[in-house]
Amino acid sequence: KAGVTQTPRYLIKTRGQQVTLSCSPISGHRSVSWYQQTPGQGLQFLFEYFSETQRNKGNFPGRFSGRQFSNSRSEMNVSTLELGDSALYLCASSPTRGGALPNTEAFFGQGTRLTVV
């Protein structure tokens, strides 16, 4: 079974631009969550999607948004990029328990390394 796939792996953007990152979960997983990893703040939760609906949101500004498609693939978007947005963005997928709610394990992709200059 293929793992979580994130594209692109690396991205360089200029301050003020916007960026879209993509995540394909493990086949059959309907829950996708996004995390930001920086040396100073560690791993911070951005948001979680389940069956195309945002179920949880972290403490990030509205410039950070996401969505999930009917095939469970997810995208996150960051608008008006700031230097501090430079980070490794990680996507994780979770299996469902009885088809109703996500299970508690989370499997991560390799991440997208975003550099804002």
Place this chain on the structure above:
Amino acid sequence: GQQLNQSPQSMFIQEGEDVSMNCTSSSIFNTWLWYKQDPGEGPVLLIALYKAGELTSNGRLTAQFGITRKDSFLNISASIPSDVGIYFCAGRRAYNQGGKLIFGQGTELSVKP
């Protein structure tokens, strides 16, 4: 953002030695997960714990879910050079209580051959 207290922050050990690291929280969790992350890669799930008091092994790795549900530890026995990396604990509440993963700051492990 909220984080778990993970210790130690770093460890330098000799190959063959055993390693122990732990995470504590002021909050109760329903699930504890332990991950290993290599440079430039995403975290890889090592062990998942679901019940207070649960003790689970994965090869040379053993982890326990504390009985208070506020802590967990990970042991690595007979360390080898490929154990090098950063180990993270993560706690998760019930889905209807937020459900997001909250991570520790990580333990960086170095193994001297």
